[in-house]
Amino acid sequence: MRSSMLLALWVLGALGVSPSPDPEVDPPTEKSIPCSKGCTCHNDHYSSELNVYCSARNLTLIPADVPPSTHSLWLDGNLFTSLPAASFKDLSNLDFLNLQSGQLSVIDAQAFRGLRSLAHLHLERNRLRSLPTAVFQTTLALASLNLHNNQLMRIEEKLFAKLSSLWLLNLGWNSLAVLPEAAFQDLQGLRELVLAGNRLAYLQPQLFQGLTELRELDLTGNCLKVIKANVFLKLPKLQKLYLAQNQIVTVAPRAFVGMKSLRWLDLTNNRLNELHDETFLGLHSLHVLRLSNNSITNLRPRTFRDLQYLEELRLSHNRIRALGERIFEGLGHLEVLELEHNQIQEARMGTFLGLSHVAVINLSGSCFQNLPDQVFKGLSKLHSLHLDRSCLSRVSTQAFVGLTGLRRLFLQHNNISVVERQSFIDLQGLQQLDLRFNKLESMSSHTFYGLKNLDYLLLSGNLLQNLPPESLLPLKRLSWLDLSGNKLESLQNDTLQLLPRLRYLNLKDNAFSSLPSEMPESLDQLWLTGNLWRCDCSAQSLRDYSLSKPQVVPRQVETLMEGEEPHTVVSIFNNITCNSPPNVAGTDLRDISHEHFHNC
């Protein structure tokens, strides 16, 4: 798909025109150019080649008066249902013929007779169910042939015979269930073959033999169940192999052996439950390996050993239960390791050994019984670690040892009630720490020790009852502090003064009755709703502050609801509702009159 799009764009680029010329805005036809009646003609500025546009003209017949010198002819989006013999017989100069998005269901075997120069033929998005065997035998100069999105049920064995100049063949999104074993045998020049979106259940051993120039093979979305060892032999230049969305249960050991150039292998959304030690043998150029959404239960130590240039390994949505030692050994170039949504209960100290370049590890959505000490040691390039929704109940002192490059640590939605002293001490580069929705009841003065670059600290949805000022002392660069949804009743007077860069402070839904009298100058958002404000003299400074800074303490903010289509606007209130004394209970602090405070 991608390359055919590119091809189309390249062709368009070369022609210097837009894809579906609108009759109203077409440049006026120059008088001197001969043109087919009802069409628009245009001489290319650079090559002075003649382009004829008859797109979407409701034509029911191929125009008979197209000038013989025509170089490209656009007939897409018309109403003819068949192409009779010799439909283009005088167009021996034609290079590009676009017949896509029409109603074609019948093409005569001689329809393209005379198109000696034709290189690019678009027949996609029609209603073709079959093609006569000889139909392309009069257009042997074809370089790209697009037949995708038709209803082809079968391909004749000789349909592509002698098309040795063809480099793109797109047969995607048809109804092909079987291909003749020799269908592609003459296509020595083929670089891209798209067979995605068909019903292929079986690939014959001979099918791709001889395609020595092939760079990209797309078999996404078929019904393949088994990948045998002899199917992809002799594809030495293949770079991308797409096998996603099939029903593949088994990949034979050594199935990809000899694919020296393979950079991209996609097996997402299949039914693999096991990877053999030799499944990926010899893939020394592989950069991307996608195995997400399968049923893999186990990873063996030497499975990935040849993949020394792998940069991305996706194993999310599988059923992996344990991560043994050295399973990723050899992946010294790996940057992204996705393991989210597995059933991992156990990892070992040496699990991630050797991943010296890994930048992102996603382990969210598993259920660890515990995380061994020093399990991430040596991963000095790691910058994001996702451990959210992982059943963790404590963070131990040694858990994150060695993660000196870590910038983002996701620990939200666990069961963490204990963070041991100095657990984060190595994380001097950490910018974002997400501890939302855990079971934290208290912070000690050593909890955040070492986090001198922390910018975002998210603690909402815990059980915090107090926040000792010393605990925030290391956080000199903190700008965002979310404490909403805890059980805090107060903050000590100097707590916030320890955070000279604080811009955002969320105290919603706690049990606050009062706040320190001074707010940091740097603050530009303060959320206070859902607390138990005591609106006596102690609240006077908060009242003055919120009235003088309505931007910092807005009463209400309109925002777009995330993910909703169409977007709905919701109001977020920031009420400072008084809980006491009784005479003002229920009133917003900002609405209480000045006189109320005249005795203070």
Ligand SMILES: *[C@@H]1O[C@H](CO)[C@@H](O)[C@H](O)[C@H]1NC(C)=O
């Ligand atoms: C083609 O036919 C449709 C339906 O009759 C009409 O709406 C449209 O304007 C026609 N287009 C041209 C270019 O004549």
Ligand SMILES: *[C@@H]1O[C@H](CO)[C@@H](O)[C@H](O)[C@H]1NC(C)=O
């Ligand atoms: C994998 O499956 C999950 C759940 O069924 C789905 O949400 C996700 O989009 C799938 N991922 C891919 C890459 O297909």
Ligand SMILES: *[C@@H]1O[C@H](CO)[C@@H](O)[C@H](O)[C@H]1NC(C)=O
């Ligand atoms: C990691 O997984 C979480 C949860 O599934 C997801 O939200 C996040 O985007 C993933 N991160 C990456 C880098 O893929």
Ligand SMILES: *[C@@H]1O[C@H](CO)[C@@H](O)[C@H](O)[C@H]1NC(C)=O
């Ligand atoms: C959290 O811990 C409690 C008991 O401490 C347990 O019942 C619950 O299942 C745990 N939840 C998760 C998501 O691990």
Ligand SMILES: *[C@@H]1O[C@H](CO)[C@@H](O)[C@H](O)[C@H]1NC(C)=O
């Ligand atoms: C905080 O400061 C105010 C005024 O400066 C004072 O009245 C109050 O007692 C102090 N509170 C605490 C807990 O130190």
Ligand SMILES: *[C@@H]1O[C@H](CO)[C@@H](O)[C@H](O)[C@H]1NC(C)=O
């Ligand atoms: C906040 O105040 C507005 C009126 O200003 C009211 O409509 C809304 O229900 C209040 N919300 C809460 C949570 O008290």
